[in-house]
Amino acid sequence: MHATDAADAPEHLPQERFWGHPRQLWMLLGVTVGLNFAFYGFRAFLTPYIADTFFASLGATAAQKQADLLASGFLALMYATPIIGGYVADKLLGETRALATSLWLCVVGLLLMAAPSLFGFELGLALFALSTGLGIPLTVLIGRNYAKDDPRREGGYTLYYLAINLGSFVTPFICAGLIGQRYGFRWGFVAAAAGMLIAAALFQWRKHKLDPILPDGAHLHGRMATVWVVLAMLALTYPVALLLAYPTVLRTAMYVLMALLVIYFVVRCIQRGDRVQTQRYLALLLLFVAMVVFWALSLQGVTSLNFFARDHVAAPFHYTLFQSANPLYILLFAPFMAMLWPWLQRRGRDPSTPRKFGIGVLFVALSYGLLAWAIAHASGDRVGWLPLALCYLLQTLGELALSPIGYALVGQLAAPEEASLAMGGWFFGTALAYQLAGWIATQTASGGTALQGFADYGHVYARLFWGGLVVAVVFLLAAPGIRRLMHGVR
Incomplete structure (x- = not known):
């Protein structure tokens, strides 16, 4: 999200190491665990x-729709x-002050979410959403611990990535299961705030240790x-x-902003007159569509799949524990996937980036095909836990x-002077x-028995299965053409 990338890290970095990595990396990983403990803790039951809590009087169907x-x-x-938060961090506060401010304000937002009134709850949501935008420097600070040619950066x-998923795996058991289920889910927000408070205190205590790796002018x-x-x-x-109370207005505003962003890049391509760069942006736009389709289907885990x-x-077990399935699978399978791609590359069979996007959409489509099949063959109105776990x-x-x-691809396909804006668009x-x-x-909430x-x-x-399948097949077939538009970027 920043114009100043991890590649701009100072050449002479402190040599303190712990388990082969810069010592301050581990502090940042601790902050990452606490932050994601908080976010995924309340997201599990949100x-x-x-x-x-707020819409039960409308009836189950209307309440579910309003909540979604x-x-x-x-x-x-x-x-x-983060589009705005990244700008504030770059131009006004600097990365460490922006992140510290974000963490402390997120604590306040989480405590407001525990308010018994709907508007107090919405104030907490609003403050948390605004505050997380300032937290985008965390990703950049990870990379600043390494020189630009350091092979350990990856x-x-x-x-x-593992720290993110460690926090998100543990937290449903605590915020939703141990606290929310026993004492009321309002207290789940307080438990999440406690995790964020630990992250904020840890970063406030140790952030001065990051000063040697910050670029010139970091304290702006x-x-x-x-x-x-x-x-x-x-x-x-x-x-x-x-604005949160009027979801239709919010949705329209976001679509308008996205359209304006696309128009901006179209105009810039025309002004630049660079055919290669224009085609790279076209490839990025096509992959952007696949990414949005994938996440629109996958993020049902927060809404309809939770209901x-x-x-x-x-x-x-309690239904909220299904929210730990995704991070658990990532912790288990990410190392194997990380080894799979180099193994295929050595044999000349590594799929191109567009084909990997098609594969991703294919898998998420198949997950709904499996669930639809299980529902069609169920007796009564319930299925076992295994189909959802496999989904x-x-x-x-x-x-x-x-x-x-995805994020690495944006930096490669975007024009250097527009990399931050392009990353913001991808985000x-x-x-x-x-x-x-x-x-x-x-x-999915249509009423009835x-x-x-x-x-x-x-x-x-x-x-969702058939629609996702069509999109996946289109991208798998179009992958060679999209790859040509990328002009050598893998």
Whole structure:
């Protein structure tokens, strides 16, 4: 998200090492675990909590729809605000102050989410969404621990990816299971805030150790800059909370912003007159479509699949523990996938990037085909836990094929002077996917008896299977053409 990339790290870095990596990397990994503990902790129960706490009087169907729209709008905002947050970190606060500010404000946002009133809850969502935008420097700081030619950088980012999933694997057991299920899910937000508080305190305590690896001008303005940024975010919290209450307006605004971003790049391509760069942007746009489709389907785990697990899956454990399936599978299979691609490359059979995107969409489509088949062959209105567990497994394999290469690809395909904006646009794609995922989820809540609702899930998931299958086949067949548009970028 930053114009200053990890490749700009100083050449002479501190030589303190722990287990072969820079010592401060481990502090940042600890912050990563705490941050993701907090986020995935409340995300595990967010949508059902909204439906049951704030919209139950509307009836089950309407409550589910309202919850899907509010949760997806909030999560979309979370992935949209880094465009602005990255600019503030680059131009006003510097990376470490921006990240510290983000962590402390996220603690406040999480505590507000525990408020008993809907508007207090929405204020917490708004503040958390705004604050996470300032947290984008964490990814950059990981890379700043390494010189640009250090072969261990990839290993450092692998550890970062594992830290994300370690936090997200553990937290549903604590925030949703141990705390939320026993004492009420409001207290799950407080437990999440405790994890974020530990991350904030750890970073505040050790962030001065990062000074030697920061670029010149990293501390951009005086301490009052932090005060003004915090005041601005607090001032924006109320209008953003109002916007969350009108999901249709929010969705329209995000689609308009995306259209404006596309128009900007079209105009820049015309002004530049560079055929190669124009074709690279076209390839990036096509892969962007595949990425949005993949995440719109995969992110049903936050909305419709969470309700499906609660209402229609017979499992010997609480339904929120299904939220640990994806990070568990990543922890188990990421090392094997990391070895698979080099093994195939040595044999000349490594799929091209466009083909990997097609494979990712294919796996997520198959996950819904499996679930639709299980629903069609069930007796009654419930399925066992295994079909849903396998559904999450297929989605995770698709994620491992597609997700890790996306951000690196943007930096390679975008023009150097527009790399930050292009990365922001790619990140914004996840926000659009959350919006689309919320709309898809509302299609599963059509009312009627429990048996009819169960069948409705089957119909929607069957459509996701066939639609995803078509997109996957198109990208698999079009992969050679898209690869030519990339002009040598793999």
